[in-house]
Amino acid sequence: MDLTRSWTTTLVTPQGDSSLEEAILQEEAVEVTLNEELVGTSMVLPENLEEFALGFLFGQGYISRPEDVVEVLVCPQRRVTVYARIESSLEEMAEETVITSGCGGTGKIARRFFSEDYPPLAECRLDFQGVSALIKGTLGVSPLQQMTHCVHACGFWSGGAFQAAYEDVGRHNAVDKVIGAILLRHFQPAGAMYTTGRLTSDMVLKCARMGIPIVLSRTAPSSLGVDIAKQAGMTLIGYARPGRLNVFTGPERIVRDGLNLAGVE
Amino acid sequence: MDLTRSWTTTLVTPQGDSSLEEAILQEEAVEVTLNEELVGTSMVLPENLEEFALGFLFGQGYISRPEDVVEVLVCPQRRVTVYARIESSLEEMAEETVITSGCGGTGKIARRFFSEDYPPLAECRLDFQGVSALIKGTLGVSPLQQMTHCVHACGFWSGGAFQAAYEDVGRHNAVDKVIGAILLRHFQPAGAMYTTGRLTSDMVLKCARMGIPIVLSRTAPSSLGVDIAKQAGMTLIGYARPGRLNVFTGPERIVRDGLNLAGVE
Numbered sequence: 001m002d003l004t005r006s007w008t009t010t011l012v013t014p015q016g017d018s019s020l021e022e023a024i025l026q027e028e029a030v031e032v033t034l035n036e037e038l039v040g041t042s043m044v045l046p047e048n049l050e051e052f053a054l055g056f057l058f059g060q061g062y063i064s065r066p067e068d069v070v071e072v073l074v075c076p077q078r079r080v081t082v083y084a085r086i087e088s089s090l091e092e093m094a095e096e097t098v099i100t101s102g103c104g105g106t107g108k109i110a111r112r113f114f115s116e117d118y119p120p121l122a123e124c125r126l127d128f129q130g131v132s133a134l135i136k137g138t139l140g141v142s143p144l145q146q147m148t149h150c151v152h153a154c155g156f157w158s159g160g161a162f163q164a165a166y167e168d169v170g171r172h173n174a175v176d177k178v179i180g181a182i183l184l185r186h187f188q189p190a191g192a193m194y195t196t197g198r199l200t201s202d203m204v205l206k207c208a209r210m211g212i213p214i215v216l217s218r219t220a221p222s223s224l225g226v227d228i229a230k231q232a233g234m235t236l237i238g239y240a241r242p243g244r245l246n247v248f249t250g251p252e253r254i255v256r257d258g259l260n261l262a263g264v265e
Numbered sequence: 266m267d268l269t270r271s272w273t274t275t276l277v278t279p280q281g282d283s284s285l286e287e288a289i290l291q292e293e294a295v296e297v298t299l300n301e302e303l304v305g306t307s308m309v310l311p312e313n314l315e316e317f318a319l320g321f322l323f324g325q326g327y328i329s330r331p332e333d334v335v336e337v338l339v340c341p342q343r344r345v346t347v348y349a350r351i352e353s354s355l356e357e358m359a360e361e362t363v364i365t366s367g368c369g370g371t372g373k374i375a376r377r378f379f380s381e382d383y384p385p386l387a388e389c390r391l392d393f394q395g396v397s398a399l400i401k402g403t404l405g406v407s408p409l410q411q412m413t414h415c416v417h418a419c420g421f422w423s424g425g426a427f428q429a430a431y432e433d434v435g436r437h438n439a440v441d442k443v444i445g446a447i448l449l450r451h452f453q454p455a456g457a458m459y460t461t462g463r464l465t466s467d468m469v470l471k472c473a474r475m476g477i478p479i480v481l482s483r484t485a486p487s488s489l490g491v492d493i494a495k496q497a498g499m500t501l502i503g504y505a506r507p508g509r510l511n512v513f514t515g516p517e518r519i520v521r522d523g524l525n526l527a528g529v530e
Contacts, residue, residue: 005488007513010512011509011510011511012509012519012521013509014521017516017521022503024486024487025488026487026488027465027487027488027490028489043466043467043489114294149463150486169465198414198434200292200415200434219415220413220414221415222290222292223289223290223292224292224293225292226272238274238287243278244276244277245276245277246274246277247274247275248272248287251277251282254277256281256282
């Protein structure tokens with residue numbers, strides 16, 4: 001499956017033109033069906049579509065635990081067919097939705113998700129060795145970003161080790177792929193997620209609902225992202241680098257120099 | 266209206282902690298109603314909400330021309346009330362939608378928009394003086410990005426001059442604000458739009474539907490973004506700088522050195 005396409009562009013300057021070969025990222029419409037009904041069509045990087053479909057269905061509120069998933073099939077014609085145990089029919093799931101901000105890959109979120117109690121978070125600590133493994137593992141996942149400048153990456157660390165990283169045309173879809181991997185590959189949610197994208201409300205909300213205690217971004221959170229993290233008791237980190245974390249909420253989960261210093265707030 | 270909030274973070278390194286004051290960007294839920302019916306709730310930077318609401322309704326397919334707009338009121342409680350002449354009721358507008366990729370602010374797009382004929386584009390040329398005015402005007406709109414690292418900006422040039430620029434937590438919302446300004450302030454669509462965000466399918470599609478002939482990005486387009494631009498006959502530019510344009514489609518609209526050189530393809 002080709003994830004990039006070559007395109008000849010005209011480099012135009014006031015002094016004249018020249019020709020350039022650019023790699024452009026493949027963006028395609030992918031349909032997700034649940035128990036033989038179409039739930040939605042999303043624009044994605046066509047890679048890791050099983051994970052994407054499960055994360056997408058989690059985002060929309062249809063499934064919430066690995067045990068819900070019965071089977072995931074990637075079919076021709078860019079369709080992913082998911083069979084799952086769901087408590088409500090697709091019609092019953094229709095409810096007032098919030099269209100996600102600025103960059104809302106999966107587009108809409110049930111309003112109740114913003115006001116519900118978040119699940120309790122399992123005990124989890126992250127040291128700088130883990131931070132480094134997570135960031136380097138995620139950024140090293142593929143050369144797609146260097147080639148196309150059109151990719152967001154999202155990685156996951158749990159059980160003391162870097163687990164996996166995924167890429168997509170959108171930062172939300174990349175998070176959906178990590179959440180889908182938790183559902184598909186049974187990674188323990190009690191870990192740390194790192195994204196190259198900004199932490200707006202919908203990004204943080206998904207992690208809160210999945211019970212991921214530590215969320216890191218290469219860049220900034222928004223106000224509502226910080227508020228949700230605070231309310232859910234999460235550790236939210238901006239401008240994350242292998243040796244430097246800007247901790248917005250929950251610094252007690254970060255282990256300093258092998259020791260978790262007391263009294264840090 | 267405060268667009269940022271101050272937050273004390275803990276800067277954690279393996280060597281120890283220190284304290285830092287960060288400005289975080291305000292992200293809020295805003296409701297958009299059309300003729301007294303709720304169309305959706307979006308997460309936005311609460312600024313230029315009239316423009317946002319009209320661009321949002323355009324994106325969803327409810328309105329398409331400045332003449333459709335009767336009145337726009339920003340009400341307390343983060344609600345924008347739009348009165349407009351629409352041809353179909355909200356129920357009739359329900360149709361199969363595509364959930365937008367990676368970063369889809371307004372979240373969903375009617376499938377028919379991807380297959381329809383795009384409106385013919387008005388004659389429009391852009392010289393490097395215009396490129397410079399557009400890019401500098403957009404990036405100079407406010408210090409929010411430098412303060413929060415959480416903002417996308419989108420600006421518009423038409424009628425030989427820089428018209429306006431808008432910011433938002435999401436690149437789609439910022440584009441929606443420009444499109445809303447075309448509807449609200451009657452800017453001529455025959456111009457050039459510059460975004461700090463990537464040009465994925467939904468970003469380019471909105472501009473094609475609005476009849477904007479030239480679209481520039483600070484960064485990259487996706488494959489589907491390029492395909493839509495090609496099909497609509499648009500000029501699509503990546504990695505735009507005041508003196509350097511990487512033209513993916515339609516280089517004939519760019520004026521070189523005051524002269525539009527013939528034969529450039």
